[in-house]
Amino acid sequence: MTDLQSILTRLSDDMHSDGDWGDVAAYIPELAGVDPAQFGIAAVLADGTTFTAGDTDVPFSAQSITKVFTLAIALGRSGDQLWTRVGREPSGRAFNSIVQLEQEQGRPRNPFINAGAIAVTDEILAGRAPRDTLAEIVQFIRAAADDRDIHINDAVARSEFAHGHRNFALAHFMASCGNLKNTPERTLGTYFHHCAIEMSVLQLARAGLFLVEAAEAPRLISAGRMRRLNALMMTCGHYDGSGDFAYRVGLPAKSGVGGGILAIVPGRASVAVWSPGLNRYGNSLKGTEAMARLAREMDWSVF
């Protein structure tokens, strides 16, 4: 496995020497100032052996990657009942698209587009205080990563709350269709806060181990649920770029507009990459490129 270390080091060197970093997500003002010229990657094998390269200790905004953890919690609490509120099909549209939600009467296509993730957050929030719900989400991620030093960046959450007009539009539309149990403010306040959880690539790769089905990996959910979460990551984890990511990388993965990507190599490893500049789908430009090269060089694919 020294191979893996030399591949990661070479990838990081190549990424740092190429000048096209993409654009950071400016629609969340607090993220607009992040320097795009950063790249880090971490791979954790099922037995915990860790390999890293680049900017591996810098905490970044996990954003939509947290939707994997909230979905795991929601399925644990509500089981298949959740699917009455959210679908399981790729959307073929931008992560924050409004038009499809109206066409489909307020039932979001899948749990990883914004509307679907807002419904998932609303589901785990029902009957509880936002503070308790957020504590459970942070606790779940800390347990998965075996690391207590994982926190919410309150300034990022507040910045998104103040400017999240599209997400408010989605939440209000779902409310008008009877698909929201809490007020839009309460659900979105919780959603923006869990999106604002920060992790380094090393912490994120460790947190992803709960999705690697292997005897040595930590067990937080059943094997059946792991497979289903992986299936959804493969089909919906990169929004309207999911097909392209599956074609180029061939691994279940979830992206976030903070520039992170978490990818799972079933039975073998959890890999996290971070570079804040995004491509036209809102997924990390260099992160996607690095994952494609890593998967090719390691011969990692589910196909």
Ligand SMILES: NC(=O)CC[C@H](N)C(=O)O
């Ligand atoms: N793709 C993302 O990471 C989007 C998450 C972000 N909090 C939003 O709702 O817009």
